[in-house]
Amino acid sequence: xxxxxxxxxxxxxxxxxxxxxxxxxxxxxxxxxxxxxxxxxxxxxxxxxxxxxxxxxxxxxxxxxxxxxxxxxxxxxxxxxxxxxxxxxxxxxxxxxxxxxxxxxxxxxxxxxxxxxxxxxxxxxxxxxxxxxxxxxxxxxxxxxxxxxxxxxxxxxxxxxxxxxxxxxxxxxxxxxxxxxxxxxxxxxxxxxxxxxxxxxxxxxx
Amino acid sequence: xxxxxxxxxxxxxxxxxxxxxxxxxxxxxxxxxxxxxxxxxxxxxxxxxxxxxxxxxxxxxxxxxxxxxxxxxxxxxxxxxxxxxxxxxxxxxxxxxxxxxxxxxxxxxxxxxxxxxxxxxxxxxxxxxxxxxxxxxxxxxxxxxxxxxxxxxxxxxxxxxxxxxxxxxxxxxxxxxxxxxxxxxxxxxxxxxxxxxxxxxxxxxxxxxxxxxxxxxxxxxxxxxxxxxxxxxxxxxxxxxxxxxxxxxxxxxxxxxxxxxxxxxxxxxxxxxxxxxxxxxxxxxxxxxxxxxxxxxxxxxxxxxxxxxxxxxxxxxxxxxxxxxxxxxxxxxxxxxxxxxxxxxxxxxxxxxxxxxxxxxxxxxxxxxxxxxxxxxxxxxxxxxxxxxxxxxxxxxxxxxxxxxxxxxxxxxxxxxxxxxxxxxxxxxxxxxx
Numbered sequence: 001x002x003x004x005x006x007x008x009x010x011x012x013x014x015x016x017x018x019x020x021x022x023x024x025x026x027x028x029x030x031x032x033x034x035x036x037x038x039x040x041x042x043x044x045x046x047x048x049x050x051x052x053x054x055x056x057x058x059x060x061x062x063x064x065x066x067x068x069x070x071x072x073x074x075x076x077x078x079x080x081x082x083x084x085x086x087x088x089x090x091x092x093x094x095x096x097x098x099x100x101x102x103x104x105x106x107x108x109x110x111x112x113x114x115x116x117x118x119x120x121x122x123x124x125x126x127x128x129x130x131x132x133x134x135x136x137x138x139x140x141x142x143x144x145x146x147x148x149x150x151x152x153x154x155x156x157x158x159x160x161x162x163x164x165x166x167x168x169x170x171x172x173x174x175x176x177x178x179x180x181x182x183x184x185x186x187x188x189x190x191x192x193x194x195x196x197x198x199x200x201x202x203x204x205x206x
Numbered sequence: 207x208x209x210x211x212x213x214x215x216x217x218x219x220x221x222x223x224x225x226x227x228x229x230x231x232x233x234x235x236x237x238x239x240x241x242x243x244x245x246x247x248x249x250x251x252x253x254x255x256x257x258x259x260x261x262x263x264x265x266x267x268x269x270x271x272x273x274x275x276x277x278x279x280x281x282x283x284x285x286x287x288x289x290x291x292x293x294x295x296x297x298x299x300x301x302x303x304x305x306x307x308x309x310x311x312x313x314x315x316x317x318x319x320x321x322x323x324x325x326x327x328x329x330x331x332x333x334x335x336x337x338x339x340x341x342x343x344x345x346x347x348x349x350x351x352x353x354x355x356x357x358x359x360x361x362x363x364x365x366x367x368x369x370x371x372x373x374x375x376x377x378x379x380x381x382x383x384x385x386x387x388x389x390x391x392x393x394x395x396x397x398x399x400x401x402x403x404x405x406x407x408x409x410x411x412x413x414x415x416x417x418x419x420x421x422x423x424x425x426x427x428x429x430x431x432x433x434x435x436x437x438x439x440x441x442x443x444x445x446x447x448x449x450x451x452x453x454x455x456x457x458x459x460x461x462x463x464x465x466x467x468x469x470x471x472x473x474x475x476x477x478x479x480x481x482x483x484x485x486x487x488x489x490x491x492x493x494x495x496x497x498x499x500x501x502x503x504x505x506x507x508x509x510x511x512x513x514x515x516x517x518x519x520x521x522x523x524x525x526x527x528x529x530x531x532x533x534x535x536x537x538x539x540x541x542x543x544x545x546x547x548x549x550x551x552x553x554x555x556x557x558x559x560x561x562x563x564x565x566x567x568x569x570x571x572x573x574x575x576x577x578x579x580x581x582x583x584x585x586x587x588x589x590x591x592x593x594x595x596x597x598x599x600x601x602x603x604x605x606x607x608x609x610x611x612x613x614x615x616x617x618x619x620x621x622x623x624x625x626x627x628x629x630x631x632x633x634x635x636x637x638x639x640x
Binding site for chain 1 (some may be wrong): 209210213216217288289290291292293294296297298301302328329330331332333365367368369370371372373384385386387388389390405446448449450453454455456457458472486490520522524528532533536537540543544546547
């Protein structure tokens, strides 16, 4: 799992070491008439609001739409979403910072989450993460990170490549996997969880 | 076979589509349930003895009976945020048999008269979410969802909501906050979700496996279902077995099966003939058990009597070659990262536990740290709004209690190694050769 970014005094909140700017105006609801919003983003937000009409319950799908549009929850995207929703950008940012899958900094669009939790680390996840970071860490298009339990302990050690679960990954398969990720190919098709039969022998007997 | 209910036909190609599911007898229990009186349906669910499969093990029928009657908007929320380390049973159910879940959910919704319902799936389950989305669309198209289903006059809606990566959203009130579009912080209970849940309406929250079991209960009848398993632990349970075993995976067994049979018989035990050092019986949040406890029956009460819990039904096996300090380090790191920060004992307790284990690894810890660490665990348990803190305190507290020698030995070894290293650096800096 990624380390939480810490600022002065070990705080998770930036600004401990900076005095508040008292002259700065508080962020208000952006003007919907003057804020330009890309058409796809607006359509995605409106679809989310249609499916989750009550209160702010569309926030998470809206943030996914922003991330899809910009590759991360950029301030620009958050302001645009806030304008469409009629809420302050801060309301959206507060939610986005809580969740691990929303990126608050520009990172590679190809995500590689390596599970480093108990079951996977018992099977060598730390070495796998190190190897993948070695292969892909420098690539600006790829976001490799350790992640909480991804719920695929049966294929440990594993990684989620753009949402596709792959495992168990042997260390000697890492260069091939890294190449497939860089070139946008299907990652190790034979080892994808989606094709894996159930382990229960009673099922196989039928 | 009577102990294969949820996994019956599971590997059948195309079971995730409505046609194959219906060809295998799917959606036949729904019209039967819709003809029942709501009270009778809840009595049936209570009589089956089905207990919550998500972790707490609360009787499902009783939970449904707590929902107040009246005209207010009620909700059923399915908890598919499976994030308990070691657990991956819901993933297999959603991916391969999503309609079984949808059918069970509609029956539960009818039982409490909930017309708006949600499935909250974790964001990481991208492919599974897509499969579920497609299944919901199919069910809607075939009239399983929508207005006046099967001419019963019951209107039902179902929407899929995706999380975005937060362990705490598996906690029921954290999940509700997340579903409302907020940060997933747990709420103070009471009021319980049955009275004041989603959008302040009465809400029934159940795990994927619990809801998926409902069609089988209707088919077998309460008595038929209760006959499987042992006293107070009725039915079958999916057990996710992982860690140091030959054949990790999900296994469906009748509750009460011996744990040895699960770990050695089904999963093949640790590879290369190694011995079991310890095992987590119900996900990483439960008290660890040792090789001496392998003959405990795998059911709610037997595991509780052994000092642990069935939890989410995830066995993690740790073999003799693994270090307990490393295990404690991983646990503390995970829980300190996932603590939402709302309650002080959990936020600070998980963080300082992590630092203390880190000190053991670095060689700067003293044996006193072990006592402090154990005391911190005691001070977390029962002192927070939710059980995330307890979920770290129970395994770590039990690791220290059961493997104290190993912790002490590691503190000693690492400290000596560090002192030797410092002495060498000092000598080198001073130009002294020893």
